[in-house]
Structure formats: C-alpha cells, structure tokens
Amino acid sequence: MSVNVETLENLERKIIVSLAWADINAETDKRLKQTQRRVKIDGFRPGKAPLKIVASMYGASVQNEVLNELLPRAFYDIVTEQNLRIAGFPRFDSVEEQDDENTLKVAAIFEVFPEVTVGDLSAQEVTKVTASVGDAEVDKTVEILRKQRTRYNHVEREAQNSDRVIIDFEGKIDGEPFAGGSSKNYAFALGAGQMLPEFEAGVVGMKAGESKDVEVNFPEDYHGKDVAGKTAVFTITLNNVSEAALPEVDADFAKALGIEDGDVAKMREEVKKNVGREVERRVADQTKESVMDALLKSTEIQVPVVLVNEEAGRLANEMKQNFVNQGMADAANLDLPLDMFKEQAERRVSLGLILAKVVEENKLEPTEEQIKAVITNFADSYEDPQEVIDWYYADAQRLQGPTSLAVEANVVDFVLGKAKVTEKALSFDEVMGQV
Numbered sequence: 001m002s003v004n005v006e007t008l009e010n011l012e013r014k015i016i017v018s019l020a021w022a023d024i025n026a027e028t029d030k031r032l033k034q035t036q037r038r039v040k041i042d043g044f045r046p047g048k049a050p051l052k053i054v055a056s057m058y059g060a061s062v063q064n065e066v067l068n069e070l071l072p073r074a075f076y077d078i079v080t081e082q083n084l085r086i087a088g089f090p091r092f093d094s095v096e097e098q099d100d101e102n103t104l105k106v107a108a109i110f111e112v113f114p115e116v117t118v119g120d121l122s123a124q125e126v127t128k129v130t131a132s133v134g135d136a137e138v139d140k141t142v143e144i145l146r147k148q149r150t151r152y153n154h155v156e157r158e159a160q161n162s163d164r165v166i167i168d169f170e171g172k173i174d175g176e177p178f179a180g181g182s183s184k185n186y187a188f189a190l191g192a193g194q195m196l197p198e199f200e201a202g203v204v205g206m207k208a209g210e211s212k213d214v215e216v217n218f219p220e221d222y223h224g225k226d227v228a229g230k231t232a233v234f235t236i237t238l239n240n241v242s243e244a245a246l247p248e249v250d251a252d253f254a255k256a257l258g259i260e261d262g263d264v265a266k267m268r269e270e271v272k273k274n275v276g277r278e279v280e281r282r283v284a285d286q287t288k289e290s291v292m293d294a295l296l297k298s299t300e301i302q303v304p305v306v307l308v309n310e311e312a313g314r315l316a317n318e319m320k321q322n323f324v325n326q327g328m329a330d331a332a333n334l335d336l337p338l339d340m341f342k343e344q345a346e347r348r349v350s351l352g353l354i355l356a357k358v359v360e361e362n363k364l365e366p367t368e369e370q371i372k373a374v375i376t377n378f379a380d381s382y383e384d385p386q387e388v389i390d391w392y393y394a395d396a397q398r399l400q401g402p403t404s405l406a407v408e409a410n411v412v413d414f415v416l417g418k419a420k421v422t423e424k425a426l427s428f429d430e431v432m433g434q435v
Contacts, residue, residue, distance in 0.1 A: 003015055003016075003078055003081075003082055004016070005082065005084070008109070010111075010302055010305075011087070011111045011112050011113075011114055011302055011304050011305075012109065012110070012111050013084070013109075013110055013111070013112055014107055014108065014109050014110075015075075015078060015107075015108050016095065016105050016106070016107055016108075017071060017074050017075050017078065017092075017105070017106050017107075017108050018074075018100075018103045018104070018105050018106075019067075019070055019071065019074060019103065019104045019106070020102060020103060020104075021101075021102055021103065021104055022102070023070065024063065024066055024067065024070065024104060027066045027070070028059070028062055028063045028066050031062045031065070031066065032051065032054055032055055032058065032059065032062055033051065035054055035058050035062065036049060036051055036054045039054065039058070041053060041054070041057070067104075071092055071106060071108075072090075075090055075092075075108050084112060085112055085113040086110050086111065086112055086113075087110075087111045087112060087113050087304035087306055087307050088110070088111060088304060088306030088307060088310065089110075089306070090108045090109060090110035091108070091109045091110070092106050092107070092108055092109075093106070093107040093109060094106065094107070095107050111304040111305065111306050111307075112304075113304065113353070114301055114302045114303070114304070114353065116299065116301055116353050116354060116356075116357040117299070117300075117357075118295065118298060118299050118354060118357060118358055118361075119298035119299055119300075120298065121294065121295075121298055121415055121418035121419050122418055122419065122420070123298070123420075124294035124297060124298050124415075124418075124419045124420065125294070125419065125420045125422065126287075126290045126291055126294050126415060126416060126419040126420065126421050126422070127286075127287065127290040127421075127422050127423075127424050128287050128290075128416060128421050128422070128423050128424070129283040129286040129287050129290075129423075129424050129425075129426055130283060130423055130424070130425050130426070131279050131282075131283050131425065131426045131427070131428065131430075131431045132425075133272060133275050133276045133279050133428065136428070137272075137275060137279075137428040138268050138271050138272050138275065140428065140429075141271050141275050142249060142268070142271060145257065145271075146246045146247055146249070146253075147246065149246070149247050149253075149256065150244050150245065150246055151244075151245045151247075152164045152242035152243065152244055152245070153242060153243050153245050154240065154241070154242050154243075155241055155242065155243045156207075156208070156241075157207070157241065158204075158205050158206065158207050158241075159190060159203055159204055159205065159206050159207070159238065159241045160190065160204060160205075161190050161191035161204065162189065162190065162191055162243075162244050163189070163190050163241050163242060163243055163244065164187060164188070164189050164190075164241075164242045164244065165187070165188065165189075165190060165203055165238060165239075165240065165241055165242075166185055166186065166187045166238075166239045166240040166242075167185075167186055167203065167236055167237060167238050167239060168183070168184050168185065168186070168236070168237040168239065169182060169183060169186065169234050169235065169236045169237070170182040170234065170235050171216070171232045171233065171234040171235075172232060172233055172234075172235075173227065173230050173231070173232045173233075178226065178227060178232070179226065180224065181227075181232065181234075185239060189244075190203060190204060196216055196218070196219075198214065198215065198216045198217065199214060199216050199234060199236075201214075202214030202216075202234070202236060203236060203238065206236070206238040207238065207241070208238055208239060208240055208241055209237075209238070209239075210237070210238050211235060211236065211237040211238075212235075212236055213233050213234065213235050213236075214233070214234045214236055215231060215232075215233050215234075216231070216232050216233075216234055217230075217231050218230050218231070218232065249264060250262075250264065251263075251264065253267075254266070254267035257270070257271075258270070258383070273380075274381060277377070277380070277381060278432075279428070279431050279432070282431050282432070283426065283431060284409075284412075287412060287416075288408060288412050291411070291412045291415045291416070291419075292351055294415060294419055295351065295354050295355070295358070295411075295415065296347070296350060296351065296354070299350075299354050301350050301353060301354065303346055303349045303350050303353065304349070307349045308342060308345045308346050308349050309338065309345075311341075311345035311348050311349050312338040312339075312341040312342050312344075312345040313338060314345075315341040315344060315345055316336040316338060316340070316341055319336060319341075320332065320334050320336060355407070355408070355411055358411055358414065358415075359407060359410070359411065362414055364407065364410040364411060364414055365407070365410075366403060366406035366407055366409075366410055370406040370409070370410070371399065371402050371403050371406045372389075373406075374402040374405050374406050374409075375388075375389055375392050375393075375402045376389065378402070379392075
C-alpha cells in the first residue's frame with residue numbers, strides 16, 4: 001500500500017486514511033439490525049419497529065460508533081506497515097476533497113518519536129558526590145533520636161529557652177482584635193522559632209499565673225498579609241512551664257529503638273547502618289542528577305508535545321493527590337494549570353527518551369542480580385526484609401520500580417566511565433540538609 005506521510009511541524013505528521021463506504025455501511029447495517037431487536041419504540045412491540053425508523057433514530061450514532069472503531073484499526077495497520085514510531089494517540093480530522101464516492105477519506109494527525117543521538121559524553125563534566133558516616137555522625141543521629149523522644153516535666157520557675165509553655169494570648173492592632181490573633185491554652189517550645197522573636201522574648205522570664213503586654217512588630221514579608229508590617233500588642237498569660245527531659249542513652253533507649261536485648265553497641269551499629277543507607281541514597285541521587293544534566297546537555301532532542309502534556313497531567317494529578325492526602329479542603333476539585341508542570345514534564349520525557357537510547361545502544365539492561373540487589377537494599381530497612389522481598393516478587397508489575405532504579409544505576413556508571421568526573425565530598429549535615 002502506497003501511503004504518503006506528510007511532515008507538518010517538528011515531530012507532527014499526517015497521513016490520509018481511506019475506508020470503503022461499503023465496509024462502513026455493511027457494519028452499520030449489521031449493528032442497526034442488532035439495535036432493532038432490543039430497542040423499545042412507542043407504537044411498536046419490542047423488536048418489531050421497522051428498520052427505517054430505527055435507522056432514522058439511531059443511524060448517525062451507530063455510524064459514528066463504527067467509524068470510531070474502523071478508523072483507529074485502519075490507522076494502526078498503516079503505522080505497522082510503514083514502520084512508524086508514533087507517540088501518543090492520533091487526531092482524526094475531516095478531509096474536504098472526497099474525490100471517490102466509494103471511499104471516505106480522513107486525515108490522521110499524529111506525532112512520531114524523535115531520532116535520538118547522544119553526543120560526546122567525554123566532553124561533559126559530572127560531579128560525583130561522596131560522604132562518609134562515622135562515630136560523629138552516629139552521635140548526631142542519636143542526639144536527634146533523643147530529642148524526638150523528649151518528655152516535659154512541670155516546673156515551678158521562670159520560663160526559659162527550651163521549655164515548653166502553655167499560654168493564653170490576645171493580640172490587638174490599634175486597639176482592635178484581629179483574625180488569628182488570639183488563642184487559649186496554646187503550647188509551644190521556647191527557642192524553637194515557632195513564634196516571632198519578640199513574642200518569645202516576652203514570654204521568657206514569666207512564671208505561671210503571670211500576665212503581661214508584649215509589643216510585636218510583624219515583618220513586611222509576613223505570610224499573613226493583613227498584619228504584615230504592622231505592630232500588635234499581645235496580652236499574654238502564662239499557664240504552665242515544663243522542662244525538657246531527654247532520655248538517657250541506655251538499655252531502655254536501645255529497646256525503644258527496636259534492640260530487643262537493649263545492647264547500646266548494637267543500637268549504634270543499627271543506627272550507623274540505617275544512616276549510611278540514607279546517606280548513600282542521597283549522594284547517589286545528587287550524582288544521578290549531575291549525570292542526567294550531562295546527558296541533556298550532550299543531546300539535542302525534540303520531544304513529542306503529546307507526551308509532555310500527558311506527563312504534565314500526571315504531575316498535576318500527583319500534586320492534587322498530595323493535597324488530598326494532607327487534608328486540604330476541596331483539593332480534589334483543584335484545576336491546576338498544566339503550564340505549571342511543562343518544564344518538569346519536558347525534562348522527564350527528554351530523559352526517558354535519552355535513557356532508552358543509551359540503554360539500547362550500550363546494552364545496559366539490568367541483570368536479575370542487580371534488580372534483586374535494589375530490592376534487598378530497600379527491604380533491609382524493614383523489620384522483616386524477606387517479607388518485603390517476597391511482596392515485590394509476588395507481582396511482576398511491582399518489579400518495574402526496582403528495575404527502573406537498576407537501569408538508572410547502570411546508566412550512571414556508564415556515564416561516569418565516559419565523562420570528566422569531579423568528586424565532591426559533602427559533610428553529614430550538608431547531605432542530610434538536602435531535600
């Protein structure tokens with residue numbers, strides 16, 4: 001079959017799909033007869049209405065139904081025959097010039113995948129991030145774990161930084177109360193930055209039962225626009241002062257962290273292993289990001305608009321679902337503009353096409369052992385690792401995530417072996433400060 005593939009703009013193409021009217025009419029008549037047997041029309045017994053009446057009532061919709069099936073089928077037959085790599089679904093447009101009364105011609109507009117040619121990776125600079133976990137890092141982590149388990153004990157003294165206080169307060173601007181400016185039995189930790197500095201400074205030194213007025217200047221960039229840049233006077237009454245008490249690093253503390261026999265040395269080893277795994281993941285993510293940037297810089301690529309729009313839609317839905325999960329009111333009804341996500345979507349689609357090419361050309365498909373290593377590493381952070389491993393292998397679809405990670409790891413190693421690599425050592429705080 002001779003088919004002319006017309007190039008429109010960028011990756012967009014057009015072909016003319018031809019359908020024989022005889023085939024359209026035959027399938028339409030067949031379905032109308034099926035419709036005749038089941039529809040109920042006033043004045044006729046069920047299934048006894050004349051075919052002409054059924055056709056006048058349902059003919060157009062049945063014919064559209066037939067066309068909606070025959071057109072895609074004919075289109076994909078042409079695509080297969082012409083070996084076209086189409087991206088997304090086609091759009092079918094009418095053709096004005098119908099020069100054959102026996103044939104219906106329809107224009108199929110679609111995009112094709114681009115040809116991807118990865119440039120010279122040896123000219124690209126890549127940063128390989130490293131970090132280490134030793135006793136000092138374990139000490140910091142244990143301290144964080146202690147603070148997470150802070151208990152507060154009531155004390156009869158003046159409030160000071162690190163105390164938890166419970167207060168009543170009422171704020172006024174120019175003598176008038178304002179929205180959100182008052183509360184009863186409000187608890188917060190002094191020095192944690194939960195309240196404005198002038199407010200917290202006013203509470204420091206107070207005792208339970210005392211009240212005082214505190215003047216607070218709201219910053220110009222304060223999130224509450226109604227009070228930004230204004231001065232308020234808060235009447236504060238202190239109800240309770242509690243002192244922070246951190247748990248000792250002992251057997252009870254170790255047991256609370258899952259060490260059954262309370263061995264503190266075992267606890268530290270477990271902390272080191274878990275922190276090491278997290279640090280390794282974070283530095284690997286940063287190295288991977290540098291590798292992906294290098295691949296994008298070295299490759300000129302056009303991306304199918306339809307794929308970018310689909311990806312932007314997925315990102316928008318993910319954000320809406322996150323809002324729903326956070327309990328945001330009416331989040332499910334949010335209409336997020338896709339333009340918000342176009343740049344990120346284009347990057348994702350571009351990298352997907354580039355990675356597929358790099359993997360194909362360099363035979364970087366992961367082995368079963370590599371996929372299992374990804375799963376095992378992930379499962380090790382759970383109480384019953386084997387249960388997690390079994391869960392992944394119980395369904396082939398669940399293996400897609402670990403397989404993708406294994407593919408990316410192979411690509412990263414490949415690019416690191418080609419590019420100009422600079423190692424960058426980060427401190428523990430720098431790594432854990434990365435989002």
